[in-house]
Amino acid sequence: MKFSTLMTASLLALAAGPAVAQDKTINIAGFGASSGVVGIFGQNSGAAMAAAVEKINAEGGVTLADGSQASLVTTYYDDRCNAEEGISVLRRIASTDALVAVGPTCSNVAEPLFGILQAKVDDAGDTGLQFPVFTDVAIKGGLAGISEWVFRNTPSESTMYDSLFAWIRETHPDAKTIYGGVEEDFAHSRFTWYEVMRKAAENHGFEVVGEAQWLLNDTNFSNQARGMRRAEPDVVAISAHPFTTCGMLREMARQRVEPKVLVGLTSSSSLETLTGCANEAEGIIIPTSFAPVNEGAQSAAAAVVANGGQLDLHSAAAWENIMILKDVIEAAGIEGTDASREEDRRKIRDGLAALTEAPGLLGMNKRMPDGEAVKPYVFVDAENGKWEVLHNPGS
Structure with a gap:
């Protein structure tokens, strides 16, 4: 079922019968890291959902x-980017009247958390939790395949970085070598360097x-920058989140590491990167x-x-998820009663599984059979304390 079909169904539903006062509510829960080093991501997702x-x-x-009409309500739960807490939070959400959850933030939470869900729908021998999860932030590739109750609205980093390194090869033909820096204890950072960035760079001749x-809580990057300086690479790729990205960039500036x-x-x-190190981040390119x-x-x-947040590629997905869920709810015939709760959850799962495309803030997002997404993207660079669009591969 394409999104256009869902939209048609939604419009028909709106036309069917007089609306009543909005004394009914549909609960969409959110969860992720809203405290700790990466807490800003959860805070922004919560603000976007609200x-x-x-x-x-x-x-x-x-x-x-x-x-009849119902209002949406949402509550955001903090899992502190901890796998055990994330699993506990999802079980708590499933015990409420929430019909679906948006989250989590961290890939190291998502992977084990998805493992507690029923792997295959209607598998009588699988007693895993039957509750739909629509991920906005945790971006490590391939995680939706863990369970048929999982859907993700995260971009394809493999696609984006392959395109980026092809573009760098074309626009910087004199660049031949690359040096990588990676936040080794963070699942997303580690996966993206070793399985995405590095492979894409090598595929394009670097x-x-x-x-x-280094580690997520590290504050000293002198040894890492020293090794980078000795190598004199043409390209430096930093696979890390804002806090340690800024720490590394400041040390690179101190040691005068100046890649092309x-x-x-x-x-x-x-915004966190620009707030933390706008001068040192000047010129950094990110898809x-x-x-x-x-x-x-x-x-x-x-x-x-x-609502007290900022919109970036992660929180934008949280916004999109709520908009997609609105149309799924209307097209699926959600009843919104205590008696229909389990059936409603299943209807939302099936509605998400049926999507082949859905509108996003940059254009149409493709929904893949395995629950993943392929989204439009651009290359941005830091210019004078702002993110500016450098190149639009889709234009």
Whole structure:
């Protein structure tokens, strides 16, 4: 079922029967890291979900199976980027009246958490939790395949970095070598360097002349920068989140490591990087599935700021998830009663599984059979304390 079919069904539902007062509610839970080193990601996702819910409710809420209207409500739970906490949080959410959860933030939480869900729908021998999860942030590749109750609205980093290194090869033909820096204890950072960035660079003819590793809570990067300086690479790729990206960039500046091209991790295309080290980040290039390049994206960004957050590629997905779920809820014939809760959860799961495309803030997102997504993207670079669109591969 394509999204256009869902939209048609939604419009028909809106036309069916008189609306009643919005004394009914549909609960969409959010969860992720809203505290700790990467807490800003969860805070922004929570703000984006709240902003999207406000917009939907201001426009009349959602239409239920009987033609009545319901308001959306959302609560955001902090899992502290800890796998055990994340599993506990999801079980707690499943014990409430929530019909679906958006999250989590961290890939090291997502992977074991998805493992407690029923792997195959209708497998009578699998007693795993039957609850739909629609991921906004945890971006490590391939995780949706763990369970048929999992759906992700995260961009394909393999696609984005392959395109980026092809573009670098074309625009910087004199660049031959690359040096990698990686946040070794963070699942997303580690996977993206070893399985995505490095492979894409090598596929496009770059020679890897060294690697440096550090940890998420590290504050001293002198040894890593020293090794990088000795290698004199043409390209440096830093696969790390904003806090340690800034730490590494400051040390590179101190030791005068000056590559021709500087590449960053998707998650660092955020305000936090520019707030932490705008001068040192000047010129860093990052592929991202969000930039405020059209009216819809700009409006969403303003709404999220009004709710105390910022819109980036992760929180933009949280906004999109709420908008997608609205249409799935209306098309699936959700009843929204205590008696229908389990059936409603299954309907939402099936509705998400049926999607082949859905609208996003940068354009149409493709929904893949394995629950993953392929999203439009652009390359941005840091210019004078702002993220500016450097190149749009889709244009």
